[in-house]
Amino acid sequence: MAPAAPAAPRFPGRLPEFGAEVPSADVRHVANWTFFTGDHRGKSVVILDKKGAKVYTFDPQGQLTASTPALLGSAIGDDSAPGIGDKPLSAIRPEEKTTPAGRFVAEPGMNSHGEDIVWVDYDAAVSMHRVRPTVAAERRLQRLASPTEADNRISFGCINLPVRFYEDVLSPTVKKTGAIVYVLPETRGVQQVFGSRDVTDPAQVQAQQVAAVQPRAAAPAAAGVKQARVERDALPQ
Known part of the structure; x- marks a missing residue:
């Protein structure tokens, strides 16, 4: 007797709540899909919309907990x-000076000045951290407060967040539940980058269910390289 075909993976089928x-x-699309x-593997979710220069955080159940403007890499890519x-x-x-998707x-993590940060892409030395208004000419605080996203491209690639948002929302979330960060693309499509499907489209859901789900793992960096990146991240980025 031939062995039975493996069952297609079952998805939780939960959609996120955005509130107002x-x-x-x-x-x-990305929030629905994950x-x-x-x-998201039961962790909290952080989505950076690069085009809108805005960060959204969700608890593991899919409830939006907060959103905020953000500063990001000055170069498009x-x-x-x-x-x-x-x-x-x-x-x-x-x-x-790009923020990778x-x-x-x-x-x-922690930088060499003793300031806590959240690594996003360790290999590229990209982190999320409190905004550092140390260079007055860059007007980073004013850029965060402005009503348009047009002036939010200023960093070397790191994601600068308002201090209160970082301390009250992002940092506690990552420490308590862990988080998956989705940085949305600006030069490619989201389905191309994430391999996602429109979960409101039954045909795309079926295609996703029969696809193999591969585990993701990142190789640890060498200790010397890690220290160099910690020291670099203490500078305004």
Whole structure:
């Protein structure tokens, strides 16, 4: 007798709750997909909408907990330049100051000044941290407070957040439940980047259910490289 075919993976089928928030179509698509399929693996979810320069946080059950404007890489692009994580800030060219798109596992960390940060893409030395208004000419606080996202591109690639949001929302969330960070693309489609499907479309859901789900794992970096990135992240980025 031939062995029975393996059953298609079953998805939780839960959709997130945005409350009064009106997100972009891409934000809703990714949030719907990760909670419906369980791609967030029971962790909290952080979505960065680069086009809108806005961050959304969800608890593991899919309830929106907060949203905030954010500052991000000054260059348009969805990939990190090769070896960017090992370069000193002074060697990074303007076109290399991108915030990479993709799915990342948030990791609490600490820079060389004793300030806690949240690593997003460790290899590229990209983190989420409190906004650092140390260079007055950059007007980072004013950029965060402005009503438009047009002036929110200023960093070397790191994601700058309002202090209260970082301390009251992001940091406690990552420490308590862990978080998956989805950085939405701006030069490619979200389905191309995440392999996602429109979970409100039955045909796309069926296609997703029969696809194999591969575990994701990141290789640890060497200790010396890690220390270099910790020290670099203490600078305004």
